[in-house]
Amino acid sequence: MKIYVVGIGAGSADGMTFEARNVLEKADVIVGYTVYAELVKKLFPEKEYFVSAMKQEAERCRKAVEMAADGRNVAVVCSGDAGVYGMASLVYEIAASYENVEVSVVAGVSAMLSGGALVGAPLGHDFAVISLSDLLTPWEKIEKRLECASAADFAICLYNPSSKKRHDYLMRACDIMLKHKNADTVCAVAKNIGRDGEEYAIMSLAELRNYSADMFTTVFIGNSMTKNIGGKMVTPRGYKNV
Amino acid sequence: MKIYVVGIGAGSADGMTFEARNVLEKADVIVGYTVYAELVKKLFPEKEYFVSAMKQEAERCRKAVEMAADGRNVAVVCSGDAGVYGMASLVYEIAASYENVEVSVVAGVSAMLSGGALVGAPLGHDFAVISLSDLLTPWEKIEKRLECASAADFAICLYNPSSKKRHDYLMRACDIMLKHKNADTVCAVAKNIGRDGEEYAIMSLAELRNYSADMFTTVFIGNSMTKNIGGKMVTPRGYKNV
Numbered sequence: 001m002k003i004y005v006v007g008i009g010a011g012s013a014d015g016m017t018f019e020a021r022n023v024l025e026k027a028d029v030i031v032g033y034t035v036y037a038e039l040v041k042k043l044f045p046e047k048e049y050f051v052s053a054m055k056q057e058a059e060r061c062r063k064a065v066e067m068a069a070d071g072r073n074v075a076v077v078c079s080g081d082a083g084v085y086g087m088a089s090l091v092y093e094i095a096a097s098y099e100n101v102e103v104s105v106v107a108g109v110s111a112m113l114s115g116g117a118l119v120g121a122p123l124g125h126d127f128a129v130i131s132l133s134d135l136l137t138p139w140e141k142i143e144k145r146l147e148c149a150s151a152a153d154f155a156i157c158l159y160n161p162s163s164k165k166r167h168d169y170l171m172r173a174c175d176i177m178l179k180h181k182n183a184d185t186v187c188a189v190a191k192n193i194g195r196d197g198e199e200y201a202i203m204s205l206a207e208l209r210n211y212s213a214d215m216f217t218t219v220f221i222g223n224s225m226t227k228n229i230g231g232k233m234v235t236p237r238g239y240k241n242v
Numbered sequence: 243m244k245i246y247v248v249g250i251g252a253g254s255a256d257g258m259t260f261e262a263r264n265v266l267e268k269a270d271v272i273v274g275y276t277v278y279a280e281l282v283k284k285l286f287p288e289k290e291y292f293v294s295a296m297k298q299e300a301e302r303c304r305k306a307v308e309m310a311a312d313g314r315n316v317a318v319v320c321s322g323d324a325g326v327y328g329m330a331s332l333v334y335e336i337a338a339s340y341e342n343v344e345v346s347v348v349a350g351v352s353a354m355l356s357g358g359a360l361v362g363a364p365l366g367h368d369f370a371v372i373s374l375s376d377l378l379t380p381w382e383k384i385e386k387r388l389e390c391a392s393a394a395d396f397a398i399c400l401y402n403p404s405s406k407k408r409h410d411y412l413m414r415a416c417d418i419m420l421k422h423k424n425a426d427t428v429c430a431v432a433k434n435i436g437r438d439g440e441e442y443a444i445m446s447l448a449e450l451r452n453y454s455a456d457m458f459t460t461v462f463i464g465n466s467m468t469k470n471i472g473g474k475m476v477t478p479r480g481y482k483n484v
Contacts, residue, residue, distance in 0.1 A: 005363075006276060007355075007407050009259065009482075012261075014259065014261040014264070015258065015260075015261060015349075016259060016260055017251065017256065017257055017259050017260075017351060018252075018255065018256045018257075018258060018259075018260070018263075019256040019257060020258075022256070025481055028310045031438060047378055054453070055252060055388045057256045061279075081351075081355045081358075082359065082363075083355065083358045083363040083364070083365050084355070084365050084366070084369075085366070085479055086356075086360075086363075086365070086366070086479075088362075088363035088366065088476075089362075089363035089366035089476045089477055089478050089479050090478075090479060092362060092363055092471050092472075092476045093364060093476065093478065095469065096471050102475070105358075106359060106361040107257070107351045107355040107356045107358065108351065109259060109350065109351055110353075113249075113323045113325065113326070113349040113350070113351075113352060114349045116323075116325045116326075116347070116349065117324065117325060117330075117347035117349040118446070119348070119350060120330075120331075121247075121324075121325040121328075121330035121331040121334055121347060122325070123325050123326050123371075123378070124325055124326070124328070124330065124331035125327070125328070125331075125373075126370070126371060126372045126373060126379075126384075126387055127326075127370070127392065128368070128369070128370040128371075128396060129365075129368060129369055129370075129371075130368045131367075131368060135480070135482075136479060136480020136481060136482045137368075137480050137481050137482075138481060139396070141481065143366055144394050144395075145394040146392035146394075146397060147394070148390040148391065148393055148396075149370065149390065149391070149394065149396075151390055152386050152387040152389070152390035152391065152433060153383070153386075153387075154370065154387060154391075162326070171379060171398035205403060208388055209418060220386075221367065229335065229338050230334075230338060232334060232345070233332045234330075235331055236331050236332075236335065237328075237331050237332060237378060238377070238378020238379050239378060239379050239380060239383065240377075240378045240379075242310075
């Protein structure tokens with residue numbers, strides 16, 4: 001049996017691909033974290049759902065794979081893309097123990113892209129994507145990546161910039177980036193992308209250091225060429241100009 | 243007037259978001275590189291199109307902005323996402339000289355995500371995206387980014403790995419990555435994503451070094467944790483395991 005891991009985009013029904021909606025339409029049961037499952041329920045209220053809270057990803061994916069092994073048509077939903085910090089790799093790892101379960105990933109618009117469109121064009125050239133969550137990654141590894149990405153003048157997109165337990169992580173990340181990037185580097189934050197309360201702001205890296213991000217915020221840090229054009233963050237697509 | 247810069251995804255109509263299709267439906271004129279405009283024409287054969295060849299991006303975008311300034315509803319189409327190596331930043335830069343033109347970006351599924359879904363889940367953890375095209379970027383800058391991204395154990399996605407004039411660039415990039423990544427690092431290539439002739443392959447970094455990529459290929463290089471699970475490339479979402 002096939003199990004689908006489906007990226008549903010930022011949250012609005014409009015941000016989903018046709019492929020994602022088709023796969024969800026055919027699913028017997030839809031599995032996901034409560035918040036994302038609720039978004040899908042608005043489109044498909046009649047479906048069967050298996051939902052669970054945050055930090056129960058492994059258990060949830062295992063249950064999903066078991067249901068697929070039992071012959072049901074299962075779709076695991078993730079916000080944004082299914083692969084980027086999503087459930088796709090976890091489902092692959094778990095499904096490896098089940099001979100009759102085949103995994104199929106349906107890509108979606110990740111927050112770096114939907115948030116990017118909201119704030120301008122921050123990722124118009126080479127970039128690095130780094131999560132500040134140290135739940136599954138040693139903080140030293142995160143620091144090294146921030147350091148190297150800044151030293152090579154990448155534009156940077158940060159996922160999970162903050163949480164209750166990690167209120168100063170964005171500040172610590174900015175301090176590392178400030179070793180290589182100018183304090184006036186153009187940055188942006190995008191919040192509640194595609195949902196109620198959607199907002200964004202453009203600011204300098206120095207200002208970002210003191211910004212209070214929450215877990216629904218995606219953060220963009222420019223490269224040395226990034227500009228503020230009419231209140232939008234724009235990274236040119238090259239170093240030889242128009 | 244508003245000008246829309248629209249990411250249409252990998253190429254199949256199914257890979258487009260509802261938002262992208264809605265915006266194209268309302269456009270008076272659709273502007274783009276010949277190949278991508280042709281893909282859109284299949285969906286909207288009755289529209290007016292302004293198409294031009296590769297390397298004429300600046301001229302094409304200028305024409306698009308002028309048409310918007312003249313009061314027409316213009317959509318500039320890009321394959322994948324509009325922001326990632328797309329036309330969005332170029333349109334922002336050009337539109338800055340026109341007081342009555344407002345830019346709006348519509349995100350799409352970039353090749354790192356659609357190609358990623360095809361080969362497995364290669365970008366399940368922090369990653370860097372690097373274009374090997376040195377048309378607008380000094381090669382030294384590209385080398386530095388390859389070096390730093392490898393040193394920090396990022397998964398890496400390469401755009402534009404090759405062209406007629408740059409047939410050995412992927413080999414040179416692999417040699418740089420091999421300074422920090424093991425020769426048996428799990429890698430993948432995705433070709434003609436979402437179009438006729440779609441295919442992918444999983445291979446080691448040593449094998450990738452001798453792979454002949456073309457300009458329709460997207461390349462993925464794993465981090466130290468990336469695995470081959472049943473012929474798919476899977477990067478776990480953290481370093482503390484399931």
